[in-house]
Amino acid sequence: MLYDTIVGIATLQGMSAINVVRISGIDAIAIVNKIFKGKDLSTVSSHTVHYGHIIDGNTIIDEVLVSVFFEPKTFTGENVVEISTHGGYLIPNKIVELLVKNGCRIAENGEFSKRAFLNGRIDLSQAESIMDVISAQTETQLRLANRGLHGDVKALVGELQTTILDIIAKIEVNIDYPEYDDATVMTDNILRPDIKKIVSRLSVILHNSETGKVIREGIKTVILGKPNVGKSSLLNSLLKEDKAIVTEISGTTRDLVEGDWNLGGVILNLVDTAGIRNTDDAVEKIGIIKAKKALSEADLVLLVLDQSRSLTTEDIDLLTLTKNKPRIIVGNKIDLGKHIDIKLEKTIDVSAKNSTGLDQLEAEVKRLFIDESLLKENQLMLANARHIGKIGEAKTALEDALKACENHFPVDIIEIDIRKAWEVLGEITGETGNEVLIHALFSRFCLGK
Ligand SMILES: Nc1nc2c(ncn2[C@@H]2O[C@H](COP(=O)(O)OP(=O)(O)O)[C@@H](O)[C@H]2O)c(=O)[nH]1
Ligand SMILES: [Mg+2]
Incomplete structure (x- = not known):
């Protein structure tokens, strides 16, 4: 190995029972041996553990x-x-200081994983899965990340690449023996059906990855509504804790209040907002600006209406404002009866106060965002936005190839698009791609990882 020897603290530092200092590189064992009092580490077997002391001269550290x-x-x-x-x-x-004095260099973020990748121990998708395993908050996230870590994404990409390579091989044969086949027969009878098959496979992968992405990243959800409709009450009853202050006074919530609602493996990152209305209160005004910003960043809007009363122009304005966003209209205060007099799209009736209707709300979120059959069958879903993006690029390249086939372009021109698809897929595993990308990816890792 050509690299120098690096050291990093692999555990969270603080008042814990132990910490792990990790060293990797050609001189790792020799350097530690210099500061270790115990067995001579150069003579021990691999994968063994030894008791002793770290010493600085005569001082035990x-x-x-x-x-x-x-x-x-x-x-x-x-x-x-x-x-x-x-x-x-x-x-x-x-100890790190001592190791540096004896020839180690402090590792950069993710440098251990980067070396594992550069030395061919893992591919890029596995390296990225390590971070996902660490940051998993739900069992579903963990299951997905573990599949990536065990090489399922790598295997999928390998399989897709092989299929594409088969097509390239057919073209190459045709180019080498032009008399072997007529070019039009080649594009119409061989290439088009083959390419179409992969394109539809990629479409399925992309469809499934929508659920995967939601599992990995959660759903950014903003609770919106005019003052006093029960937004904060809804947040509290979804989270089963008194997180936001609830009063009968309009304009109580001013700052954003956040919390995660775990929907059986899918996390809804909820943001409760200040009720949107015209106000002269300076603090409330800022709250409303924040609410609007949260709206622009949200994946989902829970628009809360007080259905025990008639709707006001403020409600109508909010219905218009959120028209083009994925949204669920939550008809709150159902315990007080239903008095909304205008026809609305599907409304989920709840009582935030009595915690009723929340199951229906949960079902509606799932219906909009996740394909539960995928979860039940434990299907492989891509979840990482980078991987999903590359699958999309590969699909576009193959669609370009299809168009070129339809226009009866020469096969060597069509081959360019097909090769592009192959290459783009390789960027998922890091087989193709450049150093800048690899550096950028690993620098997002934690220290000592
Ligand atoms: N009867 C009834 N009252 C509710 C319900 N949800 C909220 N409230 C009451 O409505 C008032 C405003 O609630 P709050 O959550 O602060 O509304 P926000 O301004 O939209 O955040 C409070 O007095 C709540 O107790 C409900 O489902 N039923
Ligand atoms: Mg509130």
């Missing part, structure tokens, strides 16, 4: 356990040592 892994079967593919130290800030940092 900490009592530790040292795990030793010889290349190539390690996380990074290089020699790796993990030192389990006592917790806190001082000890692990002191």
